[in-house]
Amino acid sequence: MELKKWPETEMEYWTSIEGLGGFVWRMNHDLADGRIEESKGMNKDLKDAQEIMEKLVSEIFIKFSVVAPQNCPRKEFDKEMPKAPEGQIWYRDWCNKMKKEAYAGAYAKIICSACPLSEGLEKYISLGQVPCGVFSGYIYELRKPYECAMLSSHWTREKLLAEIQKEGGDDAVSAFEKKEKELKDPPSVRLLALYPELVLDREVATKVLVDKSWPHQAEALDNLPSEATLKDLLSTFIHDSSAEEFLWHYIEALTGEKEVHNKTY
Secondary structure (H helix, E strand, O other): OOOOOOOOOHHHHHHHHHHHHHHHHHHHHHHHHOOOOOOHHHHHHHHHHHHHHHHHHHHHHHHHOEEOHHHOOOOOOOOOOOOOOOOOEEHHHHHHHHHHHHHHHHHOOOHHHHOOOEOOHHHHHHHOOOOEOOOOOOOOOOOOOOOOHHHHOOOOHHHHHHHHHHHHHHHHHHHHHHHHHHHHOOHHHHHHHOOOOOOOOHHHHHHHHHHOOOHHHHHHHHHOOOOOOHHHHHOOOOOHHHHHHHHHHHHHHHHOOOOHHHHOO
């Protein structure tokens, strides 16, 4: 087992550690319950995953001053944890901080974040599911990020907007409809809207297209007129997912900004 891409940003480190930790837990749990049989290949995967996790944990201390779990003091019953050394953070506190950041980013990308009927971000984090205050049952995820779960239940759109208006007034309805429209736009359009000053730098765009193996778009760029815009270049992609991915790399190459991919889904 190996990572397809070694993490660079703090969020990427946390995501990798969480993913590997979940894999190790599931495999050990299934082995203990007899759902799967032990094998050399599985043992190797578990050993590899554990070693990668240990390497990642050692690196986050160097890069982000996160104290490794084995070096953190044990929390005594009914007592507060001592403060971490100056400029450092305990591993568990770091995990909680990163989880909150990740969930906050995910929550902002679903319609519930603009709905007064939602129970809010903290509930989203604690439940690990959509925090709808009126849906009867559990919602692990929306069918579409812009589609309220109540519409797939028994509410009409008119009923939904009436309930939003009753809870938060006209401003709440306007905010809901604005968010709805934003989420319906293709990811590349939404991402581009976050950078209104972004222009087409042909040299940077060509390098990204060549480095990331989009030869047809690199050729199309050569044939675009001098006054062409980024939107013109994006229109040469058949799939919006590819256009969005190009934008991630283009913005990062042009601005030096990291984790651009977290701004859309």
